[in-house]
Amino acid sequence: MSNVDMTLQQATLPVPQFDQISLEQLKQQIETAIAQGQQFLQDLSTVPESQAARLSVLEQLDTLENNMSEAWGVLSHLNAIMNNAETREVYQSLLPSLSAYYTELGQHTVLYQTFQNVHDASEYQALSAAQQSAIKLALRDFKLSGVALEGEAKKRYAEISARLSQLSSDFSNHVLDATQAYFKPLTEAELKGLPESSVELLKQYGQQRELEQPVATLDFPSYLAIMTYAEDRALRETLYKAYTTRASDQADKPEFDNTQVMEEILKLRQEMAALLGFNHYAELSLASKMAPDVATVQTFLEDLAEHARTPATRDIAELKAIAAADGITELQPWDSTFYSEKLKVQQFNLSQEALKPYFPAPKILQGLFSIVKRLYGIDVIERQAPVWHQDARYFELEDQGQVLGGFYFDLYARSGKRGGAWMSGFRSRMQSKQGLQKPICYMVCNFTPPVGDQPALLTHDEVITLFHEFGHGLHHLLTEVDNISVAGTHGVAWDAVELPSQFMEFWAWDHESLNLLSEHIETQQTLPADLLKALLDARFFQSGMQTLRQIEFALFDLNIHEANPALDAQGIQHTLDEIRRKFSVMPSVAYNRFQHSFSHIFAGGYAAGYYSYKWAEVLASDAFDRFESEGIFNTQTGVEFRKAVLAVGGRDSALDAFVNFRGREPKIDALLRHQGWTNKA
Incomplete structure (x- = not known):
């Protein structure tokens, strides 16, 4: 996406002067x-x-x-x-x-x-x-x-x-630093299997380093392209090892090793919990969350794992079978993404690459804004405002001509940018002596950047991520609470804060939405019937394995934070190994140091709270179930969701907000159905 068009109207809200900030x-x-x-x-x-x-x-x-x-x-x-x-x-x-x-x-x-x-x-x-x-x-x-x-x-x-x-x-x-320090120049032979768009992206990474050949980096778009398409198994293993040993004792950059950092964090968190009279840090963390105690969370995750086990066992068996047909007798972690893509093509005649030309970023944004207009009656209008990078753009939300708030999009991966995707508030809604202050936030992603003079082409997974972050953004922007400490996402229980974001993801799976979101980069056609059917048929592809993976992360996080005394590096690794042994169906390797780059819990706000994604998914699925009954573009239902959940911030408890919308307490049934494990009741 290019920089802000100079013909746009100026921002109506006071915004930071990023072009002048020193x-x-x-x-x-x-x-x-x-x-x-x-x-x-x-x-x-x-x-x-x-x-x-x-x-x-x-x-x-x-x-x-x-x-x-x-x-x-x-x-x-x-x-x-x-x-x-x-x-x-x-x-x-x-x-x-x-x-x-x-x-x-x-x-x-x-x-x-x-x-x-x-x-x-x-x-x-x-x-x-x-x-x-x-x-x-x-x-x-x-x-x-x-x-x-x-x-x-x-x-x-x-x-x-x-x-x-x-x-x-x-x-x-x-x-x-560890992510950005690594790059690997690639030969022509190593590029075999990669689609042209991925090769062009890797060439772009090479040019940025003043090299004439394509370069593999650990930026996620580059890493994912190689793990998905590179036929060179040794290259996939090399990249996998580099990625999973980032910032660890297994990497060749000892200055970035997070081993002692993790140990000290856990030790200090445990000491802090003890000072406050808690048995361990997990107890302290849950004191401000929706879940009542650690045992409830543990049971919830283990029960969900039981539901996922049978589909996950089937998923891995299919993956091993297609790899065996290629002569691979022992499936390795660096094979899983590659053969998952092959399997998806085989089972559903669907590939991410075939979808991408239908998902140019400008069309996705237009479709997203059209969907929230239909749901909540709000308009999204791009405005001119100073930005920190040419990729960033500024927009304002309007309701019947009245500006509600503003947001920035910064969507593409680049050097110097932290990985992942997130929403963060810049300014919260607040009644001040100067009048009503309106909210502004940042929504940041790390999508595959535009290549050459084409707009960025997104994968469907990236579309889902965009909808997720926009759900967080709407939670911040559509608040009607004037008290800063409970406006927007403030004061909302951490394990419910993912409700609006996961809820928005459902619209990326609806056939009517997909017609609004898709337009082929050359023919301007929407997603054809066969591709649309393939995409929707593949919705539950490997949902068992994916659920177990999230449960593995959540249980690991919970268990290392309820250990007293705090664990050292060996104990951390042993905990992860034990959880993988009990719950994972995917093979692992001894050098994998996932924990050393698990920023959610060591550098974000998710310590003893990573389970929130699954906890809130129950709420989001159950909330969406009402839309399925009443029409997923039912304006009245949208208005009620906006009023009961998005508008209230931390004024109402998370459970009260949910009950006000749903008319009852949450049930897990809709989640199980949305994973493809049960039929509609």
């Missing part, structure tokens, strides 16, 4: 925000006597938080998508003081007592539902931040918090 100014802005916050805490020496004065303190805190999250949000965004030595240095230099400030805030006894007094006063009942929820959640978070600790314990908690924020950043940097 790191020095940004650093100064964050330091000022920290100093103002510290001064506020220092000045608050006694609990105000009147309810009005106490509420004024809470309002001041919201304003400070708004200023902080906006300034820090820009820096952390740039650190993730335009990472370089200068940005990283500024980011790292601010981490200790930022961590110290938030620890002081969470442990400020007078501030905590102010919240408690607001809660206990008779006037509390007169507050809005959003204010009441914000206060209840704040009181919970004070306790989880160690407000009740004293003396050495309080000091130690602050030290642990500061160190953990640094270690998470180190972990993420090691994964990024």
Whole structure:
């Protein structure tokens, strides 16, 4: 996608001036925000006597938080998508003081007592539902931040918090650096089997390194192309080994090894949990989630694994059979993607490559915006705004001509950009003295970039990822809550925050949606009937194996965080090996160090919470089940989902929000059906 068209209308919301931002100014802005916050805490020496004065303190805190999250949000965004030595240095230099400030805030006894007094006063009942929820959640978070600790314990908690924020950043940097340090020039023979579009992409990677030959990198579009299409089995193994040993003791770059980082993170998390009176970190993590306890999550995952086992056993048998036909007697991990693609072609006459010309990025965006218009009555309009890279674009959401919020898309993989896909808020909805502040967010992906002068052609998997992130974005943007701490995704239980994102994915599988999303790059035809049928028939392809893989990650995360004492590297590996032995049907190899690049749990917010994807999938499937009954483009149902789930943020509990939409508590039946394991009831 090209840069913003200069004929576009200007952004109507105040947006960051990315073309003018200097790191020095940004650093100064964050330091000022920290100093103002510290001064506020220092000045608050006694609990105000009147309810009005106490509420004024809470309002001041919201304003400070708004200023902080906006300034820090820009820096952390740039650190993730335009990472370089200068940005990283500024980011790292601010981490200790930022961590110290938030620890002081969470442990400020007078501030905590102010919240408690607001809660206990008779006037509390007169507050809005959003204010009441914000206060209840704040009181919970004070306790989880160690407000009740004293003396050495309080000091130690602050030290642990500061160190953990640094270690998470180190972990993420090691994964990024290890990913970008690797590249392998390819010969003509090694390219055998790769489609022309993939060869052109690898040539583009070569040109970026001033080489005349194609280059394999560990950027996901490059890695996936080779694992899917390269007939050279030795090349696939070489890439697989490089990818699965990133940032580990098995790689040839010891400076990026995350072994000690992981060990220290687990040790400090366990110590933090013990300081707060929990048996282990998993207990501490679940104290702020929807799931009631660790045993419930463990049982949920193991039960789901039982449902997946039979289809997964069938999946792996089919994979081994097609590999055996090629003379491969022992299927290896670097064979699975290659033979899965062959099997899909054989069973459904479907290949990702045949689909890609029908999914040019501009058409996908047009189709996505058309779908959300039909569901929620909102328009998405591109506007002109300064951006950090020519690939980035800015849009605004409008409802009957009224701007609700804005968002940026940055969709393609490139050097200096963290892998994966995510949504992060830049600004939250909030009622301030200046009026209503409207939300803005970033949605970031790492899709195959445009090659030559063609627009980017997406795989269907990438289409699903785009819908997923847009679901998160809508959750942030369509909030109707004016209190910053419970607006959008704020205050939403972590294991329910994936509901809107996984829910949106269903529209990438609907035949009517696919007609809106597809247009052949040359003929302008929508997806023909035979390809459409093949795509929909292949929907449940290897769903058993894929589910077991997610359960493997979730149980590994849960189990390493409930270990007391904390595990060392050997214990971490042993835990993963045991879970694979019990639950995985895919072969593994001894050198695989998946855990060393598991950023979700070591550098993201998913520690002892990776199960959230599956937990929320139950909610998303069950919510979509209502659309299936009432019409998946039923505007009234869409309006009700928007009102009950997307609009409420953390004002309502996740369960209440779901029940308000569904009319009952969630059931697992729809999930099992959407995996293809049961028939429609």
